[in-house]
Amino acid sequence: MTAVAVTGNAAGTLLAACRESGVTRYLGVPCSTLKRVFTNLEDDPAFVRMPREDVAVGTAGGLTVGGEKPVVLMQNSGLGYCLNALTSFVQVYDLPLHMIVGWRGGVGLDAVEHRVMGPATVPLFQLLGAGVSRYQPEEEQRPFGDFLDRVRLNAPGINVLLVGGGL
Amino acid sequence: MRVVLEANPEAMVVSSCGYPSRDLHALGDRDTRFYVVGSMGLAGSITTGIALSHPDADLVLIEGDGSFAMGVTALPILASHSRRLLHVVLDNGLHESTGGQRVAPQGDLCAMALAAGYRTATRTADPSRATVQVSDGANFVVVPCGARTGEVAGRVEPTPREMVERSSRHLVRTFGRRAVAAQTGH
Numbered sequence: 001m002t003a004v005a006v007t008g009n010a011a012g013t014l015l016a017a018c019r020e021s022g023v024t025r026y027l028g029v030p031c032s033t034l035k036r037v038f039t040n041l042e043d044d045p046a047f048v049r050m051p052r053e054d055v056a057v058g059t060a061g062g063l064t065v066g067g068e069k070p071v072v073l074m075q076n077s078g079l080g081y082c083l084n085a086l087t088s089f090v091q092v093y094d095l096p097l098h099m100i101v102g103w104r105g106g107v108g109l110d111a112v113e114h115r116v117m118g119p120a121t122v123p124l125f126q127l128l129g130a131g132v133s134r135y136q137p138e139e140e141q142r143p144f145g146d147f148l149d150r151v152r153l154n155a156p157g158i159n160v161l162l163v164g165g166g167l
Numbered sequence: 168m169r170v171v172l173e174a175n176p177e178a179m180v181v182s183s184c185g186y187p188s189r190d191l192h193a194l195g196d197r198d199t200r201f202y203v204v205g206s207m208g209l210a211g212s213i214t215t216g217i218a219l220s221h222p223d224a225d226l227v228l229i230e231g232d233g234s235f236a237m238g239v240t241a242l243p244i245l246a247s248h249s250r251r252l253l254h255v256v257l258d259n260g261l262h263e264s265t266g267g268q269r270v271a272p273q274g275d276l277c278a279m280a281l282a283a284g285y286r287t288a289t290r291t292a293d294p295s296r297a298t299v300q301v302s303d304g305a306n307f308v309v310v311p312c313g314a315r316t317g318e319v320a321g322r323v324e325p326t327p328r329e330m331v332e333r334s335s336r337h338l339v340r341t342f343g344r345r346a347v348a349a350q351t352g353h
Binding site: 025048049050051052054055056057058059060061062063064065066067068070084085088089092093094095 | 201203204205206208209211212213214215216217218219220221240241243244248327328330331334335338339344
């Protein structure tokens, strides 16, 4: 159980906690929900820009084989692209994979393009047996749920932090 | 394939799913072989990750033209992040592992590689007369070949988990664990 005090800049707090949990690299496809996270990473040499989400998952796997601990950043609209990489690679090869996912269309009204993947996101991750945490700013001691504990543990499997509404 | 392996005995070799992995395995399994048994199209992305974590490691990526076409999104980042890469595409114009179906139109592979940022790109039917040794930067070789005439090699023996463990052990032992400057958290 890890307490994380959020002091105004939740994106910075999350990234600092990731670093303290051993994260060596961030691989990302931008998402407006995670805008502040990406802003924090913009000049960070540990950040590697990715063209598509499945490429990010594959590259993360290669980094893990190389002894690193990467985190993938993406929007849930990219989950469809990732499914084959998650099932045929990450899970078949028993790799750990940590993902911070901007969750569009999850709660309340959102743009029409998120109408289907929004509500399907959690069930899809659950079908894959992923550990799913949601960012909850009102949980002052543990706003990121179990996500950081799982990053630290780095056990095989998919570890997701869903961020709806921005942070 | 044999010519490429003999030219790079120390290199870490990643192969795409289907027959390329089975053929590579049949030529002699070792810790420096990472067979991507499923996830077609992902071998280039996986190689990008290995290149990022161990920039000094000599890397060879061997894939079929169908896999290459599927993974072409990763081509610019693979070129950009590789310091020591030989990328070999076996071009028979067929999805042979699935029964010999013709591949979709895919343009000029060498031109694509150069446009993506590879330092060199060569098309040769005779690899023994081309430069197939890993050298600086990302280098690309297309080998046009015919449909298979001999027997299909057996399936890859090490389990995926064993491949991860042994490749990881080899890379970290040989090149060390790279300290990455994670500066975030300000």
